[in-house]
Amino acid sequence: MAKVDLIMPKMGESIIEATILKWSKNVGDKVDLDETVLEIATDKVDSEIPSPVEGTLSEILYKEGDVVAVGNAIARIETGVASADSAPPAEERKETPVKVTPAPAPPAIKEVPHVPSVPVPATAVGSIMGTPSSGKSKSGKFYSPLVKNIAAKENIALTELDSLVGSGANGRVTKRDILGYIENRSSNGSSIGNQSKAPAISAPLNVASGTTSGVVSMGGADEVIQMDRMRKLIADHMVMSKHTSPHVTSFIEVDVTNIVNWRTANKNLFLKKYGQKITYTPIIIEAIVKGIRDFPMINVSVDGDNIIVKKNINIGMAAALPSGNLIVPVIKNADRFNMNGLAMEVNDLATRARANKLKPEDIQGGTFTMTNVGTFGNVMGTPIINQPQVAIMAAGAIRKKPAVLETPDGDVIAIRQMMFLSLSYDHRVVDGFLGGSYLRRVGDYLEAFDKDQKV
Numbered sequence: 001m002a003k004v005d006l007i008m009p010k011m012g013e014s015i016i017e018a019t020i021l022k023w024s025k026n027v028g029d030k031v032d033l034d035e036t037v038l039e040i041a042t043d044k045v046d047s048e049i050p051s052p053v054e055g056t057l058s059e060i061l062y063k064e065g066d067v068v069a070v071g072n073a074i075a076r077i078e079t080g081v082a083s084a085d086s087a088p089p090a091e092e093r094k095e096t097p098v099k100v101t102p103a104p105a106p107p108a109i110k111e112v113p114h115v116p117s118v119p120v121p122a123t124a125v126g127s128i129m130g131t132p133s134s135g136k137s138k139s140g141k142f143y144s145p146l147v148k149n150i151a152a153k154e155n156i157a158l159t160e161l162d163s164l165v166g167s168g169a170n171g172r173v174t175k176r177d178i179l180g181y182i183e184n185r186s187s188n189g190s191s192i193g194n195q196s197k198a199p200a201i202s203a204p205l206n207v208a209s210g211t212t213s214g215v216v217s218m219g220g221a222d223e224v225i226q227m228d229r230m231r232k233l234i235a236d237h238m239v240m241s242k243h244t245s246p247h248v249t250s251f252i253e254v255d256v257t258n259i260v261n262w263r264t265a266n267k268n269l270f271l272k273k274y275g276q277k278i279t280y281t282p283i284i285i286e287a288i289v290k291g292i293r294d295f296p297m298i299n300v301s302v303d304g305d306n307i308i309v310k311k312n313i314n315i316g317m318a319a320a321l322p323s324g325n326l327i328v329p330v331i332k333n334a335d336r337f338n339m340n341g342l343a344m345e346v347n348d349l350a351t352r353a354r355a356n357k358l359k360p361e362d363i364q365g366g367t368f369t370m371t372n373v374g375t376f377g378n379v380m381g382t383p384i385i386n387q388p389q390v391a392i393m394a395a396g397a398i399r400k401k402p403a404v405l406e407t408p409d410g411d412v413i414a415i416r417q418m419m420f421l422s423l424s425y426d427h428r429v430v431d432g433f434l435g436g437s438y439l440r441r442v443g444d445y446l447e448a449f450d451k452d453q454k455v
Contacts (some may be wrong), residue, residue: 004053005073006037015056017069018042023179025057029078041229047360055079095138097125098248143173156430210284230325241387245426249382250436254399255450258451259283266455274340275453281372284395285315287445288370289335293444295438299367303386305427316366316386317346319353319376328351328386330366338453374398380420390426391435393442395419421447 008018018040025037031051038049059076063069141162143151151161156178164181166173192453218224227235263278270278292299292313301308313335316328330351331337337345352358373381374397381394396419403416421443425435 002079003058003074003076004055006049006075006407007050008068008070008072008074008075010070015042017067019067020062021046021125023060023062024048027057027060029057031055031057037077042233042360046356048401049074051077053079056148070139077166086225101362129145130144140373141173142250147173150175150182154182166380173420176240177300202332217405223394228323228325230323230364234326237387238384241384244387245385245390246428247382247385247424248427248432248435249422249424250432250439251380252439252443254419254420254421254446255416255447256280256314256446257417258449259446260398262449262451270340270343270455274344276344276347278343279346280395280398281370282346284372284446285317285331285334285346285370285378287442288315288368288393289313290445291438291442292368293335294441295434297434298425298430298438300389301367301392302386302390302426302429310367310368311367312366314365316363316369316389317349318369318371318383318386319350322354327358327363328366328369329353329362330364332365368392370395374419380422381425382422385426390428390430391438392424394422396421396425421446 011142016244019042021039021041025031031037031054033052034050040047055077057075058078060074060254061076062074068074074295099120142203143161147161150156161173161178164173164177165343166177177228184201258278263280263283266358267278270276297307299313301310312333315331317335318326318328321327329352331342331345331349334342336343349358352362366386366389369383369386369392370396371381371382371383371384371392374395378396379399380396383392383394385392398417400415401418402413403437405412405414405416421439422433423439426450
């Protein structure tokens with residue numbers, strides 16, 4: 001019988017690991033081709049993993065709740081087809097068979113490092129962790145080989161390491177946690193190489209953000225609500241973004257009277273003709289795309305010292321879920337759609353997002369994000385960049401306001417439909433000139449909207 005490894009798939013360009021939510025099959029169960037074997041979750045989306053072959057589930061290598069690196073085997077399926085090297089030569093088949101005791105199944109892997117371990121002398125690791133091969137400290141905390149190596153290299157004492165509150169499962173200290181802690185110590189002027197100068201930790205350290213949180217006092221009427229998995233992932237992603245990118249936010253106010261009047265006059269016709277509602281979102285996205293064509297350096301990512309200029313314009317649209325959480329489906333190649341096509345894409349992705357029907361590819365590959373804070377009645381916002389992008393735009397609520405209009409007979413004050421746009425951008429690669437010029441260009445496209453265009 002041949003055994004086929006079920007591999008943790010890559011769910012996106014920035015996804016390096018996934019959490020096992022639920023096993024749909026048990027050891028010994030029959031599985032058909034493309035039948036769901038388990039459910040996994042990333043910081044982007046939940047997904048079902050199908051079987052690549054027909055056979056019997058013979059081994060499960062990870063339990064529910066484990067975090068597994070992309071590319072690792074998570075289970076083995078035994079097929080009815082003999083492997084190529086399992087059949088003995090013809091002249092050997094008549095010999096008396098030898099009884100072979102099968103080797104025990106490999107133990108479940110408790111931790112998979114994000115990147116290959118850095119070689120560190122065993123004595124250095126042992127001096128910090130107790131033994132070179134042990135994954136746990138004397139306090140009972142589990143540390144991955146990568147975390148142990150970093151701790152040894154930076155001369156972080158065991159007691160100091162045990163005091164960290166990690167962002168991983170069950171408070172596990174991850175690579176990001178310990179690197180954030182090291183950077184925080186450096187910024188505070190402490191010497192990483194001298195343990196005697198290490199600052200005393202009087203409060204739990206949020207290593208993802210590099211800040212300490214004091215003791216929270218609670219009264220008898222207070223309620224404690226545990227964050228769900230998605231909220232934890234969102235929180236981690238937001239903190240990581242602020243830690244990665246120096247955020248700058250610029251604002252402009254835009255006169256969208258022509259857009260409001262056009263939509264009011266055509267929304268019923270649009271629904272009748274296309275079977276779709278027309279909202280302000282596709283109109284704003286159309287202007288965003290035109291602006292990116294004019295300023296392509298706003299559609300980039302940062303990779304170390306390199307700037308990656310994205311040739312595709314893939315617009316993410318932040319969507320609020322009924323649970324209160326947030327997800328960002330992506331309109332791929334948004335520059336290839338006219339406004340009618342954008343409206344259909346926006347409505348389809350928003351509907352499937354609310355019904356939890358998005359596929360992994362629906363939330364991958366975004367190069368620029370737009371969020372509509374006006375949906376909640378907010379006039380403006382300072383959105384956080386959706387890494388690894390370098391900019392995100394927020395559209396505020398549209399409100400009637402008095403505005404000064406220039407006419408051939410002089411300036412007049414009129415009631416106009418006004419909206420704030422805000423752009424948060426990564427100041428490592430987007431300076432004020434680029435960020436401000438791009439934002440103004442998007443506003444110009446919105447103000448120049450043709451109120452007489454046909455549906």
